[in-house]
Amino acid sequence: MTTREPVRRGRHFLVRDGQPYVPVGAHLVPSSGPDWPWRVGIEEFDRELAAMAAAGLDTVRVDLVWAALEPRPGELAEDHLGVLDSLLEAADRHGLTLHPVLFVGGEVGDAVWEPEWVGGRNPHRDEELLDLQVRQASALGRRWAGHPTLLAWDLSDEPPHWLHKDSTTDDDARGWTRLLASALRETDPAHLITVGTASQEVDGAPFRSDVVSAELDFACVHPYPIYSPELYPDDLLSPRMTHAAAFETALAAGAGKPVMVHEYGASSVQFTPEQIAAYDRLLVWSAFGRGAIGFYAWCWTDAEPAAYGRAPYVRMPHELQFGLTEHTGVPRPRLASTADLARTLRTLPLDGLAGDGPVVDAGIMVPFEYASPYDERAYGLEAEPSGPYLPAERAWDPERDVKPLVRAWLNAFVLASRAGISAGFPREGLDHAWPDLPLLLLPAPLTTTTSSLLHLRTSFWAGAGDFHARGGTVYLSLSAESAVPDAERLAGIRLAGRAAVRDRVVLTVVAPFGGLVPGDTIVLPAGSADLHLRGARIEPTDAVVVAVDPDGAPAVTLAARGRGHTVVCAYPAELLLAAQPDAHAATDSSWRLYDAVRRVAGLTPxxxxxxxxxxxxxxxxxxxxxxxxxxxxxxxxxxxxxxxxxxxxxxxxxxxxxxxxxx
The missing domain is CATH 2.60.40.1180 (Golgi alpha-mannosidase II)
Known part of the structure; x- marks a missing residue:
């Protein structure tokens, strides 16, 4: 065996043989297709694992296809278990760690390979299926207990199970994760556990890290901005796209566990191989800088031409060519960038210079309602007798859309990055305490009303005094939907209505402000009749007007508070940029607003x-x-x-x- 003890958690990174270990590899789907147990044997895996090791990668992620492993309820196929044993031995022989994915399930395009006997039941809530999954996980845990080649157990690929995305609740996800993690820890306490989630944070979905990470040793993200045009209306190498992995890593990490970038990539059916290599390079290195603890490219090799005429590829042509190699084994450019990542990380003094994780100097708040929707503790009715309250919002808006909030987070994160600010995502608590950071960024809709999913709790603002007393600076952007209690005390302004809607918004600096001088301009995209995309009219009381809009009305204000400051932008800059294709380009000036805020806060890049x-x-x-x-x-x-x-x-x-x- 290539190691003496299983991989474990360190202070931040994983630890292998006493040293920090950042696994870099790929998800191996044989070129014949994801239904590999019916198509290939261990010989093909052995060849591909040898090629991965020769390229300089050090780990591999492989699906354990549920239908092949458990063809009948409660009966594990011994012949297939033997193949999986050989796979583990082959990974060990080639010096790779193996990251097995349980209960697959959905894989590639729209393909679902779950056992026929599941019969349309939801595996996350059906009692019989839960029991069968616990028994299978326990059996696999006993079989491979303590094996040093196994990196960690991955409970499933991209849950909720694909046929049940709309019927799985937070409670289902939490309970399923707890059951399987407990079963594995009982029979195999030495190995780490995670679950390979995709878009759960940005979709506000049930397997987001706020819901399940307490049961895991580390969380995962699968950043695929190419599949989220409502967030990323951009070309592949636009800055918002290339920040996607860093953004999702930071957002998921705010729930409390380190984060692995578990899948990433783009298809050479849609983009050039050279573009994809550059995209990969920016994605992984920016995510590493924000604390990512491992990387698995999707995927090792392209589909072979013989697979083009069958599912899933016949229905999803873009899935054909995500490989680090062509189906013949010829390397694509992205293999070189992935191998360089692995090689460079092995040479870095990670324990001494990076072992405590990322440095965060600003926070973009995450509402309590996002982490714990409709939590009775948040209603403020426990301290004294009260009536039988129920929130009608659950009936008024049963499918609350989280995307306005995510758009604001994403564009605030990119603006902060461009301004030299390392932003994290602290969670709002119920104690009104603000994070102990020098800078807090509160872009609209965090400052709004109406949908409680999108904004901070009314009582949150009570923590401003202590924050300012510590020397903190808070930035707020407003929209016509904003409602900030006691804005005079917080920011030295009053909200006074709705700003005009224009083709574009030019903010002209009229007083020195964080390195900006009178006459400097910041240009924002157009607003709309949507109140979330329309600016607010503000009246300063004791705040200083530092920029005005085209009407000469106050647009940006600065108020000294305690030992700190409050900066207000009367326009929802982040949401306006969210609707702009290929925003944050080199010619864009909007980042200068955040740069000025950084300087007011006294932060140095x-x-x-x-x-x-x-x-x-x-x-x-x-x-x-x-x-x-x-x-x-x-x-x-x-x-x-x-x-x-x-x-x-x-x-x-x-x-x-x-x-x-x-x-």
């Missing part, structure tokens, strides 16, 4: 580097920090550090700068 196209992220450890730079532009960028060192970052490239503490 990593190593003092200032360039909007280069994201600057930091990881820390007991001996110093790692600074990760990613250039989200198609031209080489030259930046200067605070100690006058020049760093060149290639087009769509990256640089990793170790900074060792002098003492």
């Amino acid at each position: 990593a190593l003092g580097i200032e360039h909007p196209d280069v994201s600057r992220a930091r990881l820390s450890g007991p001996a110093g920090t790692l600074v990760v730079l990613t250039n989200h532009s198609p031209v080489e960028v030259e930046v200067e550090t605070e100690d006058a060192q020049t760093v060149r970052v290639a087009p769509h490239g990256h640089a990793v700068l170790p900074v060792v503490d002098s003492d």
Whole structure:
């Protein structure tokens, strides 16, 4: 065997043989298709695993197809178990860790391969199916207990099970995860457990990390912005797209567990292989800078031509060519970028300079209602006798749309990155306490009313005084839907109606503001009649007007509060940018608003580097920090550090700068 003990959790990263381990590999789907148990044997896997190891990868993720493993209820197929044993041995022989995926289930395109005997029942709630899954998980745990080649158990690929996405609740997801994790820990306590989720955070879906991560050793994201045009109306290499993995990593990590980027990629049926390699490079390195603990590319190899005429590929042609290699084994450009990631991470002093995880200097708040919808603890009725309250919102809006909130988070995250701010996603609590951070970013709709899913609780604002007393700066963007209690005390303004709707919004600076000078302009996209996309009219009381709109009305204000500040933008800048295709390009000036807020808060970018196209992220450890730079532009960028060192970052490239503490 290649290791002496199973992989375990460290302070932040995984640990293998006593050293930090960031697994880098791919999901292996044989070129004949995802229904591999009926098509190929261990010989093909052995060849592909050898090729993966030769390319410099160190781990592989493989589906355990439920229908093949359990052809009849409660009866595990011994012959197929033997194949899986051989697969584990082959991974060990080639020096790869194996990350098995249980209860597959849906895989590739719209294909569902679950056993026929499931009969349309929901595996996350049907009592008989739950019992059968617990028994299978327990059996697999006993069979491979403590095996050092097994990286971690993956409970399923992209749950909820694909036929039951609309019928699975948060309680179903939480209960299913708890049952299977408990079963595995009882028979195999040595191995880590996760679940390979996709788009759960950005869709507000039941397997989001706020719901299930308490049962897991680490969380996962499958960032596929190409499948979310409502969030990413962009070309592949647009900056919002290339920040997707960093954004989802940071958002999921806010629930409390480290996060692995479990799948990522794009199809060379739709984009050039060179574009995809650049996209991969930006995706993984920016996510690593935000704390990602591992990477599995989707997927190892393309589908072979013989598979084109059968499901799932005959129905989903884009799924044909996600491979790091062509079906013949010829490397695609993205294999080189993936191998470089693996090779570079193995050389970095992760324990000393990154072992404590990412440095966060600002928070973008996540409402309590997003994490725990309709939680009776949030109603404020427990402290004293009250009437029998029920929220009618559940009936008025049974399918609440989380996307306005996610659009705001995403564009705030990208603006922060361009301004040199490392933003995380702290969760709103019930104690009104604000995060202990120097800067808090509250983009609309967090400041609005109507849908409780989208905004902070009314009592949240009570924590502003303590936050300002600690020297904190808070930024708010407003819309015509905003309702901020006691805005005079918080921000030195009064809300005074709805701003005019224009083809575009030009904010003109009229007073010095965080490095901006009178006459500077910030241009935002057009609003609309939708109140969430329309600005607010504000009247300053003791706030200073630092920018005005085209009517000369106050558009940005600055108020000193305690030892800190409140900055207000009267327009929902983040939501306006969300609707703009290919926003955040090199010619866009909107990031300067966040740059000014950063300066007001007294924050300095990593190593003092200032360039909007280069994201600057930091990881820390007991001996110093790692600074990760990613250039989200198609031209080489030259930046200067605070100690006058020049760093060149290639087009769509990256640089990793170790900074060792002098003492």
